[in-house]
Amino acid sequence: QLSSALLPFSLPKPKPKPKPKPNPDPNPALRHASDGEAAWGRERGPGVWRAGGVAMGAVLSTVVFQPPPPVYLSRHRIFWLSRHYHGGYDDIGYEIPAYFLDRGSNLTILFSHGNAEDIGYSFSWFSELSQALGVNFMAYEYTGYGMARGRFAMRRPDLPRLEPSEEAVYGDVEAAFRWLTEVKGIPSEQIILYGRSLGSGPSCYMAQKCAREGVKLAGLILQSPLLSIYRVTFDFRFTLPGDFFANIDRIGEVEAPVFIIHGVDDPIVPFWHGQALLRAVSEPYRVKPMWVRGAGHNNIEVLLSLDRRLMPALREFFAKIRGMTLAEWLEESRN
Numbered sequence: 001q002l003s004s005a006l007l008p009f010s011l012p013k014p015k016p017k018p019k020p021k022p023n024p025d026p027n028p029a030l031r032h033a034s035d036g037e038a039a040w041g042r043e044r045g046p047g048v049w050r051a052g053g054v055a056m057g058a059v060l061s062t063v064v065f066q067p068p069p070p071v072y073l074s075r076h077r078i079f080w081l082s083r084h085y086h087g088g089y090d091d092i093g094y095e096i097p098a099y100f101l102d103r104g105s106n107l108t109i110l111f112s113h114g115n116a117e118d119i120g121y122s123f124s125w126f127s128e129l130s131q132a133l134g135v136n137f138m139a140y141e142y143t144g145y146g147m148a149r150g151r152f153a154m155r156r157p158d159l160p161r162l163e164p165s166e167e168a169v170y171g172d173v174e175a176a177f178r179w180l181t182e183v184k185g186i187p188s189e190q191i192i193l194y195g196r197s198l199g200s201g202p203s204c205y206m207a208q209k210c211a212r213e214g215v216k217l218a219g220l221i222l223q224s225p226l227l228s229i230y231r232v233t234f235d236f237r238f239t240l241p242g243d244f245f246a247n248i249d250r251i252g253e254v255e256a257p258v259f260i261i262h263g264v265d266d267p268i269v270p271f272w273h274g275q276a277l278l279r280a281v282s283e284p285y286r287v288k289p290m291w292v293r294g295a296g297h298n299n300i301e302v303l304l305s306l307d308r309r310l311m312p313a314l315r316e317f318f319a320k321i322r323g324m325t326l327a328e329w330l331e332e333s334r335n
Contacts, residue, residue, distance in 0.1 A: 077101075077123075078147070081140060081175045094162070096172055097147045098140040098179070099123060101130045105333065107218060107318055108136035109192045110176055110206075112199030114224075118146030125301065132311055134333040135318070136186075140176035143168035166201070166244045173202035174209075189216040192321070197269065197297065200225030201245030208250040217256040219321045221314075222247075224262055224297055225277055226269045252280045259287045259317045263295030287317065 080095040099119055109130070113122050119139040130137035141147065144164030162168065180186045188210065195203025200222045207220045226232050229244035239246045251258070258281045262274030271291070278289055290313055295303050304310035319329035 081172075081179055083143065083171060083175050096141045096143060096175070098138060098176060099126075100184070101127060101137040103130060103134055103136050105135045106190050107192060107322070108138060108180060108186050108190055109194050109221075110173075110180060110203075111137065111139040112173060112193070112195040112202045113139065113142075114197030114199055118142075120146055133314060133318070135192075138176060138180060140172055142172055169202050170205050173206045177206055190218055192219045192221060192318075193217065194221040194223070195225065196223040197226070198245070200247055204245075204247040204250045204254070207254040207256060211253050211255040219257040219259065219317065220254055221317070222258065222260045222274075222277065223300065224266060224269050225260060225274060227273045227276055231273070232269055247277060248280055251277055252282060254281065254285060257285050257287050257317070257321050259313075260289040261300060262289065262291060263297060263300050264291050264293045265295060266297045268297040287320070 077099050078097045079100065081098050083094050083096055097119065109126075111122075111126055113119060119141050122139060126137050126139055142164055143162050177188075177191070180191060181188055193203040193207055195201070203220060203222065204225075207217060209215075210217050225247060226245065227248040228236075228239060228246040230236055230240055231243075231248070239249055258278075260274050260278050262269075262271055264271050274289065274291070278286065290304075290309070292300050292303060301310065315329065316326055318333075319326045322329055322332075324332070
């Protein structure tokens, strides 16, 4: 029998949202995101709010997306995904880098990384995760990040580099999903979307898109997710024009098991974002979350690896979505 901790459940009435306490990560050397992600949390404020409406969204583009200097320690593992740019110029083709780790599994994680990092920076972490869990793993780069600095096809070197945007990120995750299903031939019902921090945006977008198009997914994992960009700073009850990554407006349509992981002491994306997203998940797909006490925004994996909670929780989630007991799934993953 699966642990009741992973079965659908009814939520109690929401409690008042506690004010997040400042809790700097205890071990900055082991964080997955750089100080730029913390800056992403600091650089928003009333000055941005006064920009107003759609203009506010334009201002936020320069604050939300913070590509770090490219870090690719395993370049020999990179392949390139075809993308198209549909604005400002004719339909121009370009490419974004991606990694795919094939473990011969019948489950594949499609990972969307956080802000102020790139897939090269995350490679060591998701490589170890893929190996420990015995699942396939794909990570793709956002347009404007890492080696995806917006290089157009070589035939048009006169065109400028692309900048990251919400629309571009959605196109990136679609290209990655399409590569898995059309090129690799992986059934969509074997794909788990996994979004960390900013990556919760493209993951929720793709999960909603699949539900609307009748495409089945294996599941959705959200780590330190946000309701929307505006709501990270302001306690809005609705989505304003120009807002980015309005996950709260999408997650209720998701038709796959949803597992949320969030640090209780997160100073960047407050803990109540994870709680509110969980309440918005349709009850049949609601999985008991993992609230990590003592964790901030960037140190969840470190704390969970120290007490060895993350891997067992993910294994139970995988067993659940496969309709198996944990023992059955472990046996299958070994074969």
